Amino acid sequence: MRAFRAGLLACCLIVTLCSPVAADPSPSSRDVKKARQNAQERSKELGATTAKLATAQSRLDQLAGEVERLVEAYNGEIVRLRHAEQAHEQARTRLAAADAEVERARQDVALLAAESYTGLGPMDPLVAMIIDQGDADGFLHRAGVLGQLRGERAAILGRMRDAQEVVAILRTQAANAYSAQQAISERAEQAKLAAEAAVARQRRETKGLRAQTERLQREVDAARSRAERLARRRALSLAGLAGGSAMGDVAANWALTQLGKPYVWAADGPRTYDCSGLTMRAWEKVGVQIDHWTGTQWTSGPHVPLDQLRRGDLLFFGHLSSDPGTIHHVGIYVGRGQMVHAPQTGDVVRVSSIWRGDLVGATRPR
Structure with a gap:
């Protein structure tokens, strides 16, 4: 009810x-035709711009690949930096061991020098050789002992020289490792900055392309909608919908x-x-x-x-x-x-x- x-x-x-x-008044056929032509023109403009956007998108894809390459380059430099740090630390450890060896050799040489400054004691092999000149066997024995002592002294001096050479080599290696570490660190930072700059450019270009695409799409949609509305209004008018209302x-x-x-x-x-x-x-x-x-x-x-x-x-x-x-x-x-x-x-x-x-x-x- x-x-x-x-x-x-x-x-x-x-x-x-x-x-x-x-x-x-209902739209005329000329109005509908004009609206449709406008929609077609906007569609052509959208098509041309879409082609440009496709080219721009291709550039964006390339840029994205470049960003990935730069990021991986940064990752690679970080790995190399860690390796350089390890090499530097190992070189410092070897250098410390070599320095200790040089110090031990230096102490042995210092002992020899101290003995040379104390003078010849009664038990010195050379003195004993002079005393025992009448004893052929004792002389030969003393001569052998003296030769052995001289050989030991020569070996001590040689060991010190070798240790000093090793130290010099390791110092150079440590310095080179440190320099390499610093250079790699700088390259890593440069790669990182380049990657960040590329990402920023990509974001700006993507934002601009998105805005352009949306604007053009809205214009095309509006033109098409207007043409469709005019066509419907004319069709409704011609059909006498609702008694001609x-x-x-x-x-x-x-x-x-x-x-x-x-x-x-x-x-x-x-x-x-x-x-x-x-x-x-x-x-x-x-x-x-x-x-x-x-x-x-x-x-x-x-x-x-x-x-x-x-x-x-x-x-x-x-x-x-x-x-x-x-x-x-x-x-x-x-x-x-x-x-x-x-x-x-x-x-x-x-x-x-x-x-x-x-x-x-x-x-x-x-």
Whole structure:
């Protein structure tokens, strides 16, 4: 019974509120053709730019490969740096051992020098040889001992010389290892900086390409959408949709068929609605796609002076600012200063006067 009453009320309101003002003229075939040509031109532009983007993307891929190479170069230099540090440490260890060997040889040589400064004692082999000249066997024995001592002294001196040569070689190796370590460290840092710079360039170029692609895609979509809307409007007009009513009439009349349905936040039908959900579905009936948000519905077409309102125009409430969220309500004009809208939680779709203190303007969707 409630549905019957709502339908009856809708029929009565459609008859009562239909304005005698002439509807928007339907687009001509020339308008549709021009819109389609514009869409084609934009599509060609997009195609040409897409080819450029493909080339740019190829450069980006190359850059990404170069970044990977530089990063791996950095990793390689870090490995070499660690090896150089190990070689330097090993050289320092060998040098310390060689220094100890030189010190031991130096002590032996110092002992020999000390003995040479103490003079010849009674037990010195050379003195004994002089004393025992009459004893041939003793002389030969002493001579052999003296030769052995001289050989030991020569060996001590030779060992010290060898140790000193080893030390000199190891000092050179340690110095070279340290220099190599420093050079590799610098190359590693340079490779790292180069990789970071390449990554930064890649990010900037990628960001620019993404913005360019999105902009062009939006332009093409807008051109195609306009051409499609004009074509649909012309087709609807030629088909005499809703007894020859204009698109706004169709949208307004459909909205009136939804009277009595509950308001539900963020709902867009078919059983419940919020304000922008109702207006979105009303204009969808004539092939015009608008967002489920008052912020973009406000810019979905030209703004209409309130003294030139036509049925189907969208009426907005709130206050105007740079923030579209300050427009908080929308209804659809049905004629004679009235609108159909989904007011608020706890209410239903109904007809109300448009003359509210927070009325900020009207838009005719396209």
